[in-house]
Amino acid sequence: xxxxxxxxxxxxxxxxxxxxxxxxxxxxxxxxxxxxxxxxxxxxxxxxxxxxxxxxxxxxxxxxxxxxxxxxxxxxxxxxxxxxxxxxxxxxxxxxxxxxxxxxxxxxxxxxxxxxxxxxxxxxxxxxxxxxxxxxxxxxxxxxxxxxxxxxxxxxxxxxxxxxxxxxxxxxxxxxxxxxxxxxxxxxxxxxxxxxxxxxxxxxxxxxxxxxxxxxxxxxxxxxxxxxxxxxxxxxxxxxxxxxxxxxxxxxxxxxxxxxxxxxxxxxxxxxxxxxxxxxxxxxxxxxxxxxxxxxxxxxxxxxxxxxxxxxxxxxxxxxxxxxxxxxxxxxxxxxxxxxxxxxxxxxxxxxxxxxxxxxxxx
Ligand code: CP
Numbered sequence: 001x002x003x004x005x006x007x008x009x010x011x012x013x014x015x016x017x018x019x020x021x022x023x024x025x026x027x028x029x030x031x032x033x034x035x036x037x038x039x040x041x042x043x044x045x046x047x048x049x050x051x052x053x054x055x056x057x058x059x060x061x062x063x064x065x066x067x068x069x070x071x072x073x074x075x076x077x078x079x080x081x082x083x084x085x086x087x088x089x090x091x092x093x094x095x096x097x098x099x100x101x102x103x104x105x106x107x108x109x110x111x112x113x114x115x116x117x118x119x120x121x122x123x124x125x126x127x128x129x130x131x132x133x134x135x136x137x138x139x140x141x142x143x144x145x146x147x148x149x150x151x152x153x154x155x156x157x158x159x160x161x162x163x164x165x166x167x168x169x170x171x172x173x174x175x176x177x178x179x180x181x182x183x184x185x186x187x188x189x190x191x192x193x194x195x196x197x198x199x200x201x202x203x204x205x206x207x208x209x210x211x212x213x214x215x216x217x218x219x220x221x222x223x224x225x226x227x228x229x230x231x232x233x234x235x236x237x238x239x240x241x242x243x244x245x246x247x248x249x250x251x252x253x254x255x256x257x258x259x260x261x262x263x264x265x266x267x268x269x270x271x272x273x274x275x276x277x278x279x280x281x282x283x284x285x286x287x288x289x290x291x292x293x294x295x296x297x298x299x300x301x302x303x304x305x306x307x308x309x310x311x312x313x314x315x316x317x318x319x320x321x322x323x324x325x326x327x328x329x330x331x332x333x334x335x336x337x338x339x340x341x342x343x344x345x346x347x348x349x350x351x352x353x354x355x356x357x358x359x360x361x362x363x
Contacts, residue, residue: 001117001118002118002298002299003108003112003115003118003119003120003121003299004119004120004121004130004131004295004299005108005109005112005119005121005128005130006121006128006130006166006169007128007130007133007134007166007169007170008169008170008173009130012173012174014298015134015137015170017298017303018134018291018294018295018298019137019138019141019291019294021293021294021297021298021303022138022287022290022291022293022294023142025290025293025294026290029062032062032063032293032297033062033063033064034063034064035063035064035297035302036060036063036064036065036296036297036300036302037064037065038065039060039063039064039065039066039096039097039300040060040065040066040067040068040094040095040096040097041056041057041060041065041066041067041068041069041095041096041097041098041099041296042067042068042069042091042094042095042097042098042099043056043057043067043068043069043070043071043099043100043122044069044070044073044076044087044091044098044099044100044101045069045070045071045072045073045100045101045122046073046078046100046101046102046103047101047102047103047123047228048071049071049101049122049123050263050264051262051263051285051288052099052101052122052123052129052131052132052288053071053099053101053122055285055288055289055292056099056120056122056131056292056296057069058289059289059290059292059293059296060296062289062293063293063296063297065096065296068094068095083340083341083342084102084107084110084111084336084340085110085113085114085340085342085343088100088110088111088114088115088119089114089116092114092115092116092117092119093116095117096117096118096300097117097118097119097120097296097299097300098111098115098117098118098119098120099119099120099122099131100119100120100121100122101122101123101124102123102124102125102336103124103125103228103334104124104125104334104335104336104338104339104340105124105125105126105127105332105334105335105336105358105359105361106124106127106335106336106337106356106357106358106359107124107125107336107340107358108121108124108128109319109320109336109357109358110336110340110343110358112319113319113320118299118300120295120299123162124162124336125162125229125334125359126159126160126161126162126165126226126229126334127162127165127359127360128162128165128166128169129162129163129165129166129262130166131288131291131292131295132162132163132166132167132262132288133163133166133167133169133170134288134291134292134295135262135284135285135287135288135291135292136163136167136170136221136260136262136284137170137291138287138288138290138291139258139260139280139283139284139287140219140258140260142287143258143280143283144218144219144256144258147171147174147177148174148175148176148177149175149176149177150171150174150177150178150218150219151177151178151179151180151216151217151218151219152167152171152177152178152179152180152217152218152219152221153179153180153182153213153214153217153219153220153221154167154168154179154180154181154182154189154221154223155182155183155210155213155220155221155222155223155243155245155268156182156183156187156222156223156224156225156243156268157183157187157223157224157225157226157229158181158183158187158188158189158223159183159186159187159188159189159190160187160226160229160230161223161226163223163262164189164221164223165193167221168189168193168197172196172197172200172202177202178202178203178204179197179202179203179204179205180204180205180207180213180214180217181204181205181206181207182207182208182209182210182213182243183208184208184239184242185208186235186239187225187239188206189206192355192360192361192362195351199351210243210245210249211249211252212252214249214252214253214257215252215253215254216254217253217254217257218254218256218257218258219257219258219259219260220245220253220257220258220259220260221260221261222243222245222259222260222261222265222268222269222281223261223262223268224261224264224265224266224268225239225240225242225266225268227240240266240267241267241268243268244267244268244269244270245259245268245269245270245273246270246272246273247270247272247273247276250273250276250278253278255278256278257278258278258279258280259273259276259278259279259280259281260280260281260284261281261284262281262284263281263284263285265281269281320344320346320357322348323346323347323348323357324346324347324348325344325345325346325347326345326346326347326354326363327345328345328347328354328363329345329363330345330356330358330359330361330363331356331361331362331363332356332359332361334359335356335358335359335361336358336359337356337358337359346358347363
């Protein structure tokens with residue numbers, strides 16, 4: 001059984017295979033319309049969503065399957081105090097595959113340690129959002145036709161932006177990619193990501209200016225400053241409109257570049273540029289359904305691809321295989337270890353530093 005928690009759970013060749021299946025679904029949707037007959041997806045959304053939840057549900061319905069779930073955890077027994085571990089133990093007995101969004105970082109590891117069926121992380125707090133990255137990758141694949149030799153500017157909330165974290169992880173694996181990290185100082189990419197880029201000898205620049213930073217980029221990835229992640233609302237108000245992509249700024253960019261945004265947007269992209277042929281955020285959301293169809297098929301072992309089925313990563317028994325139990329407490333107040341009772345704390349060591357296995361913050 002295979003799960004998707006982190007985009008790195010899929011190898012480059014496995015990602016290529018997902019892209020191939022998604023392309024085929026787009027071209028031949030009828031071929032896939034009954035392939036999930038008798039299968040059920042549970043969408044467990046503990047946080048609001050439009051694209052991710054509805055595209056997962058539309059994906060399963062378009063494959064001939066059925067969907068159950070909740071979009072507000074207050075309507076489930078979570079409101080009575082049921083743990084995440086128990087919720088997953090129960091739901092995984094009802095369905096064939098689960099997609100879960102949770103506000104707490106590392107929550108997916110609790111899920112995979114209990115799930116009887118393949119599990120998909122549909123976003124955990126500020127940590128990861130691997131299926132958004134799949135949508136990003138399919139958009140890049142279908143527009144720029146390559147994943148390497150790209151200059152990628154990431155703009156906005158790089159600190160709390162889970163889509164940014166997963167995209168950097170994904171694009172760092174390809175040859176000769178370069179990043180331009182555009183954010184106010186308060187929302188800079190965290191030091192652990194910077195260290196990783198340095199360790200991998202990946203070229204990057206850090207700036208707090210959008211103007212003058214996008215003239216030669218191939219991809220501009222805009223992000224929303226995320227109100228829901230701020231402890232200090234005044235800081236959010238001060239930072240929320242610091243970058244706005246408008247016609248004037250886009251005029252300085254290359255003709256063959258693309259603008260991506262995971263959406264929802266607030267003010268960071270002016271609606272005036274929506275008609276510019278380089279803006280691809282609505283296509284990106286559209287492609288999200290097809291790559292999620294390919295992912296569901298893959299995790300259910302229903303895609304043509306045999307190699308995917310052969311490469312097992314996580315099972316309920318090996319979620320915590322590569323880490324050690326620790327007494328140390330995670331420094332992150334938004335880590336799942338602060339919210340879920342009766343669980344072990346696990347650590348892994350990176351460059352001699354003990355890190356929380358669940359959320360990747362220092363212990
Ligand atoms: N991109 C994204 O995750 O959108 P939703 O929050 O609407 O799912």
